[in-house]
Amino acid sequence: xxxxxxxxxxxxxxxxxxxxxxxxxxxxxxxxxxxxxxxxxxxxxxxxxxxxxxxxxxxxxx
Numbered sequence: 001x002x003x004x005x006x007x008x009x010x011x012x013x014x015x016x017x018x019x020x021x022x023x024x025x026x027x028x029x030x031x032x033x034x035x036x037x038x039x040x041x042x043x044x045x046x047x048x049x050x051x052x053x054x055x056x057x058x059x060x061x062x
Contacts (some may be wrong), residue, residue, distance in 0.1 A: 044052035 041052050
């Protein structure tokens with residue numbers, strides 16, 4: 001049989017899989033954070049309160 005150079009236990013394949021899983025986990029955590037913030041703002045607005053979303057200022061504070 002021809003030697004394709006592919007080994008069954010290739011460390012490169014495992015490293016690629018690990019990177020893909022890490023990216024998916026990081027993306028999932030970011031998504032949970034963003035959706036949680038949006039849910040808190042929606043709950044605040046639904047309760048009839050004002051000033052629900054923080055406003056990013058210019059940083060001068062004057």
